[in-house]
Amino acid sequence: MKKLLSIELKKIMPYPTFWIFAGLYIVMVVLAFCSIASLKIQGNGPLAMIQLTSYYTFPDIWHTLTYIAGFFNLLLGVLIIILVTNEFTFRTLRQNIIDGWTLTNFLTAKIILLVFLALCTAVFVFLFGMIYGLIKSPSVDAADMFAQISFLLAYFIQALAYFCFALFMGTLFKKAGTGIIIFLVYSKIAEPLIGWKLPDNIKAYLPFHNISKLIDIPAVKMAGITVYNSESPLGIHFAATLIYSAAFIFATYLLLRKRDN
Amino acid sequence: MVLSVNNLSKQYGKLTALSGVSFSIERGSVFGILGPNGSGKTTTLGIVLGVINSTAGSYTWFDNKTAGNPRKKIGALLETPNFYHYLSAYRNLQIAADIKGIGYDNIDKVLEIVNLHERKNYRFSTFSLGMKQRLAIAAALLADPEILVLDEPTNGLDPRGIVEIRELIHAISGQGKTIILASHMLDEVEKVCTHVAVLQKGKIITSGKVSDILGTGDIIEVVAGDMEKLKMEAQAHPAIKSVSINSNGRLELTFSSPLSTAEVNDYFYKRGITVSHLLLRKKTLEAQFLELTRQGK
Numbered sequence: 184m185k186k187l188l189s190i191e192l193k194k195i196m197p198y199p200t201f202w203i204f205a206g207l208y209i210v211m212v213v214l215a216f217c218s219i220a221s222l223k224i225q226g227n228g229p230l231a232m233i234q235l236t237s238y239y240t241f242p243d244i245w246h247t248l249t250y251i252a253g254f255f256n257l258l259l260g261v262l263i264i265i266l267v268t269n270e271f272t273f274r275t276l277r278q279n280i281i282d283g284w285t286l287t288n289f290l291t292a293k294i295i296l297l298v299f300l301a302l303c304t305a306v307f308v309f310l311f312g313m314i315y316g317l318i319k320s321p322s323v324d325a326a327d328m329f330a331q332i333s334f335l336l337a338y339f340i341q342a343l344a345y346f347c348f349a350l351f352m353g354t355l356f357k358k359a360g361t362g363i364i365i366f367l368v369y370s371k372i373a374e375p376l377i378g379w380k381l382p383d384n385i386k387a388y389l390p391f392h393n394i395s396k397l398i399d400i401p402a403v404k405m406a407g408i409t410v411y412n413s414e415s416p417l418g419i420h421f422a423a424t425l426i427y428s429a430a431f432i433f434a435t436y437l438l439l440r441k442r443d444n
Numbered sequence: 445m446v447l448s449v450n451n452l453s454k455q456y457g458k459l460t461a462l463s464g465v466s467f468s469i470e471r472g473s474v475f476g477i478l479g480p481n482g483s484g485k486t487t488t489l490g491i492v493l494g495v496i497n498s499t500a501g502s503y504t505w506f507d508n509k510t511a512g513n514p515r516k517k518i519g520a521l522l523e524t525p526n527f528y529h530y531l532s533a534y535r536n537l538q539i540a541a542d543i544k545g546i547g548y549d550n551i552d553k554v555l556e557i558v559n560l561h562e563r564k565n566y567r568f569s570t571f572s573l574g575m576k577q578r579l580a581i582a583a584a585l586l587a588d589p590e591i592l593v594l595d596e597p598t599n600g601l602d603p604r605g606i607v608e609i610r611e612l613i614h615a616i617s618g619q620g621k622t623i624i625l626a627s628h629m630l631d632e633v634e635k636v637c638t639h640v641a642v643l644q645k646g647k648i649i650t651s652g653k654v655s656d657i658l659g660t661g662d663i664i665e666v667v668a669g670d671m672e673k674l675k676m677e678a679q680a681h682p683a684i685k686s687v688s689i690n691s692n693g694r695l696e697l698t699f700s701s702p703l704s705t706a707e708v709n710d711y712f713y714k715r716g717i718t719v720s721h722l723l724l725r726k727k728t729l730e731a732q733f734l735e736l737t738r739q740g741k
Contacts, residue, residue, distance in 0.1 A: 186542070189542070190539060190542045190543065193535065193538060193539055193542065194528060194531075194539060197530065197531055197532075197535060198528075198530050198531075199530065200530075269528070273526060273527065273528055273529055274524060274526035275526050275527065275528055277495045277522070277526055278526035278527070278540070278583075279543055280493070280494050280495050280515070281493050281494070281495060281515060281518075281520045281522060281526075282515070282516075282540050282543040282544055282583075283513050283515045283516035283543050283544050283545070284513075284543050285494075285513065441497075443490070443495065443496040443497055444495045444496075
């Protein structure tokens with residue numbers, strides 16, 4: 184397993200595009216979080232009642248930060264599509280097999296890479312959250328600091344599910360341009376449109392809706408605003424996310440198996 | 445046997461790319477797969493290398509006697525050089541070495557063999573077609589494999605590169621290794637192979653030793669003062685199969701059983717014809733190839 188990961192990292196570490204996307208993700212998360220955190224609500228309406236600062240201090244910072252960082256998983260999804268489609272456009276999947284890998288080796292290596300990258304994002308979010316939280320929290324006590332740290336686990340699983348979907352898209356379309364466009368169109372346009380007319384308790388289980396349910400909008404909890412009519416249990420969304428991820432991986436395997444490479 | 449191929453077929457929709465291809469390759473031979481473009485050479489090699497699914501048939505490497513993936517013991521170049529464009533030659537070979545489960549000791553050596561050593565830290569995308577092809581050959585040599593599969597290895601190479609690759613193939617087969625070479629060039633196969641299978645439209649139309657299949661068909665050119673008489677006498681000879689006058693105005697003779705130039709000269713001399721030009725020529729490769737493929741129809 185270590186061997187497969189080291190090969191995958193050898194493929195991408197010298198790749199400028201990889202670093203551009205990784206850098207962009209980090210900059211975007213930091214910028215987005217810092218600028219949202221600096222927003223002030225003015226006036227006397229009910230919104231002004233919300234204690235905004237508590238969003239950005241321990242322990243709620245984990246919820247807010249993972250929620251905001253979740254938007255930029257899309258960038259990493261695009262990166263994954265590029266990495267996967269490269270294997271087709273360079274015909275290096277073919278070469279890897281000729282050199283002695285099986286299709287299972289190839290797919291396993293990719294999955295390990297996705298887990299590794301998802302882990303990296305979670306570690307980055309953790310480090311950023313710690314630094315920001317330590318600076319901004321009025322009083323720092325360890326219990327507060329880690330009280331909602333489970334949001335990081337949710338973030339990790341959310342990122343991984345995104346990446347598995349991107350892996351499938353890349354394999355299905357084989358070309359970066361097509362893969363990325365369909366990925367974006369599906370996640371940002373098609374699924375919201377499909378969800379439009381569906382009852383909430385079904386809509387919540389569409390792939391991207393379901394993934395986003397892992398970390399719900401922080402305001403729901405803070406202001407008592409209910410965004411969704413039916414609250415679906417978190418455990419089931421976790422299970423559904425894992426099932427979706429497994430399904431995307433299995434579909435990727437079937438595609439590779441069926442096709443001539 | 446290093447490779448046995450049994451009744452392999454491949455269907456692309458309605459198109460039959462291969463039908464019922466069988467052959468086996470002995471250890472130490474240089475086996476040529478000869479055929480025009482689109483005859484199924486790459487499809488055959490792609491199937492035995494595990495990247496194309498066959499519709500029917502089977503193949504076995506090393507009589508199924510190796511532990512692990514037999515492809516790790518094969519060095520192969522299939523159709524195009526396939527590398528990560530943004531990685532240097534050296535890093536690309538590191539990945540190949542990792543997949544094969546070998547160390548990096550051989551990388552510099554194989555890069556030297558193909559004359560790419562000075563460019564080893566350059567990105568693959570900066571390479572010319574010939575350099576890419578040579579890097580692919582280096583990758584095939586990397587694991588010091590028992591079998592080398594080379595699909596059109598001289599593609600994109602300049603004449604000097606072609607000669608170098610042929611010398612390399614000779615040197616490698618001299619070490620007792622098995623080489624499988626696919627080519628559409630008859631002279632390439634004739635020069636380097638010991639055995640050959642000729643493919644046409646997905647079928648093997650003939651196979652065997654190169655000397656048996658490609659060695660026949662010499663031509664003798666003759667010129668004399670009286671060409672009409674020469675032609676008449678030539679047609680009368682029982683061992684002369686065909687008589688024709690070529691574009692240079694010379695008489696071309698082919699034979700049903702071999703005759704030497706001395707015998708031909710003697711034959712005409714005895715009939716009062718003094719031959720002013722007598723030349724033994726190998727039949728053109730193209731002509732021979734056309735003849736082979738015509739037989740297949």
